[in-house]
Amino acid sequence: MNLLSFFNRRASAPVARERLQILLAHERALTGKSDLVAVLQQEILAVITKHIPVERDKIQVKLERGDAVSMLEIDIEMPIPAPAAAEKAAAPAAERPATEVPVAATAAEKATAEAPANAA
Amino acid sequence: MAKVVVVTSGKGGVGKTTSTAALGAALAQLGQTVVVVDFDVGLRNLDLVMGAERRVVYDLINVIQGDAKLPQALIRDKRIETLSLLPASQTRDKDALTSEGVTRVIGDLREKFDWVICDSPAGIEKGATLAMHHADVAVVVTNPEISSVRDSDRIIGLLDSKTAKAEKGEKIEKHLLLTRFDADRAVRGEMLKTEDVLEILAIPLLGIIPESQEVLRASNLGMPVTLSDPASAPARAYMDAAKRLKGEVVAMIIPGQKRRFIAKLFGRRAA
Numbered sequence: 001m002n003l004l005s006f007f008n009r010r011a012s013a014p015v016a017r018e019r020l021q022i023l024l025a026h027e028r029a030l031t032g033k034s035d036l037v038a039v040l041q042q043e044i045l046a047v048i049t050k051h052i053p054v055e056r057d058k059i060q061v062k063l064e065r066g067d068a069v070s071m072l073e074i075d076i077e078m079p080i081p082a083p084a085a086a087e088k089a090a091a092p093a094a095e096r097p098a099t100e101v102p103v104a105a106t107a108a109e110k111a112t113a114e115a116p117a118n119a120a
Numbered sequence: 121m122a123k124v125v126v127v128t129s130g131k132g133g134v135g136k137t138t139s140t141a142a143l144g145a146a147l148a149q150l151g152q153t154v155v156v157v158d159f160d161v162g163l164r165n166l167d168l169v170m171g172a173e174r175r176v177v178y179d180l181i182n183v184i185q186g187d188a189k190l191p192q193a194l195i196r197d198k199r200i201e202t203l204s205l206l207p208a209s210q211t212r213d214k215d216a217l218t219s220e221g222v223t224r225v226i227g228d229l230r231e232k233f234d235w236v237i238c239d240s241p242a243g244i245e246k247g248a249t250l251a252m253h254h255a256d257v258a259v260v261v262t263n264p265e266i267s268s269v270r271d272s273d274r275i276i277g278l279l280d281s282k283t284a285k286a287e288k289g290e291k292i293e294k295h296l297l298l299t300r301f302d303a304d305r306a307v308r309g310e311m312l313k314t315e316d317v318l319e320i321l322a323i324p325l326l327g328i329i330p331e332s333q334e335v336l337r338a339s340n341l342g343m344p345v346t347l348s349d350p351a352s353a354p355a356r357a358y359m360d361a362a363k364r365l366k367g368e369v370v371a372m373i374i375p376g377q378k379r380r381f382i383a384k385l386f387g388r389r390a391a
Contacts (some may be wrong), residue, residue, distance in 0.1 A: 011309035016266050017316045024273050024320060 029063075044074060053079055122230040125237045125365070126255035127297075128279075130271030132242030134263045135299040138335060138345070139358070140239035141169045143259070145344035146362035148203035152234040155194065158208035159251035160241040161217055167207045170197065171342025181209035184221030190228050199347055204233070214247040226254045244278060252283050257293040257365070259326060263300045264312040272296075272321055295326035297361060302331045303374055314374065327361030328374060329354050 041061040048054045060075040127140045137160075144156040158166035161181060167173045172195050178188035183206075190206075197203035206229070209216065229236045240251035252258060258279050262272040276294060285292040298314060305311040318325055329335075330353045338348035346355045346362075360370045 013306070013309045013312050013316070016312055017320070020266050020269055020320055023270065027270070027273070028277070 040072075040074075044076075048076065055079075122233055123235055123257055124226060124230065124255050125235060125257045125259060126240055126252040127237060127259045127261060128240040128248065128252055128275055129261040129268070130242065130244060130248075130275040131263075131268045134261050134268050135329070135335075136242070136261050137165050137169050137239055138339065139259065139261050139297055139299060139329070140166060140237055141344040142346050142355070142358040143362050143365065144235070144237045145197075145200060145203060146346045146359045147235050147237075147365065148197070148200040149346060149359070150362060150366065151202070152366070153202045153232070154235045154237065155204040155206055155229055155233045156237045156239060157206040157229070158239050159217070159247055160239065161208045161247060162210065162213045163241065164208035164210050166239050167195075167205060168342065169339050170205050170344065172197070172205050172207070173342070176207045179207045179209040180225065181212045181216045183225055184216070184218060190225065190232075199343075214241070214245065217247060217250050219250065219253070222250050223254065244274065248275075249278065249282055252279060254284055255279075255292060256285070257295065258283075259295050259297050259365075260321070260323065261297045261299055262317060262321070264298060264302075264306065264314075264317055266312075269312070269317055269320055276321060276323060294323045295365075296321055296323050297326045297329065299329040300331045301328050325372065326364055327357050328372070329357045329361075 041059060044061065045054065045056060045059050048059065054076065058077040058079075060073075062073040062075070064071045064073070125143075127136050127143070129136050137158075140156050144154045148154045156166060156170070157180065158164050159180070160166070164179075167176055175195050178193035180193065182188040183190050183193045193206055195205045195207065197205065206225075226236060226238075238251045238255065241247040260272050260275060260279075262268050279292050279294055280286055283292050296318065298317060301314070302311055306313045314325070314328060332352065332354045334349050334352040335345055335354050338345040341348055345352065346358050349355055350359070357373075360373070363370045
């Protein structure tokens with residue numbers, strides 16, 4: 001036990017390094033050094049337009065930072081081309097739930113967490 | 121063509137003034153004409169570290185406000201002919217610094233010297249932003265310690281957005297000067313490694329200055345460390361950094377590397 005705590009006490013630098021990397025990723029985004037959301041929006045648009053004609057303002061990128069969980073929400077409104085009518089129905093349906101899964105998951109978790117409490 | 125260098129860090133106490141004095145003296149020892157300028161109005165210390173505190177008559181604020189001519193305020197170093205000091209005012213505050221005044225003084229200094237080295241105050245307020253505004257080159261002084269690295273990151277952001285070069289759409293040259301480095305502790309995982317700091321801050325390395333008793337001894341004596349004991353580890357590290365600033369290619373020697381092998385052996389045995 002003593003030997004273990006002695007060993008752990010020594011390697012504090014990796015902890016410092018990790019804390020800094022996380023902190024600075026947040027701070028750089030906040031101070032606008034690299035506007036993460038803007039960069040993401042640009043790059044996502046570039047990828048999507050390779051395959052589907054999407055307008056710039058039809059892609060919404062939102063970043064919500066919370067204490068425990070941060071959520072990146074990407075909302076893409078698909079065009080309605082004539083041949084891809086079937087795809088239109090499928091694509092948004094496939095796209096949206098994928099981005100909103102965390103919400104659904106937390107909601108579901110809450111429901112299950114509340115259920116036993118109610119039962120008790 | 122003169123080069124204006126700002127020595128900056130954000131955080132206080134990491135070694136900006138020590139580094140300004142040492143780099144200035146080292147460049148002068150290499151035959152360059154150098155002026156070191158103290159921008160820490162109200163808390164001047166460069167005069168003390170340079171051993172010129174009793175020779176201050178006029179200062180930067182006097183020159184900015186027209187109370188003295190630039191040559192009257194410049195203090196020529198008694199040990200190295202080509203080294204001069206422009207002290208800050210001790211009685212005024214940073215509001216006495218004006219953007220136009222600083223522009224004029226830096227412009228005049230550019231004509232007289234090869235190197236104009238500005239010692240920035242700590243913080244990100246007016247004094248610090250004015251000190252960096254005209255710089256061609258920034259030396260970001262950082263300790264291998266989390267708060268220093270965080271503040272350096274902030275300063276790098278300001279260098280990229282608030283300097284004259286950045287406003288013109290040009291890139292300011294930035295260098296990392298890692299000070300108070302202890303190679304043995306880094307090897308043992310007790311201190312951030314050079315590579316860690318470089319990876320996080322992503323700017324090129326100018327030099328690694330080892331933690332050394334010689335630095336305090338030099339400031340006690342009022343001498344830049346490259347003058348007080350040129351053979352000491354920090355003096356050699358500063359001299360190498362000055363050569364790199366000049367554009368020379370000098371191999372990066374990690375201070376304490378000789379002892380590192382032994383430290384590694386001990387480290388392995390202990391673990």
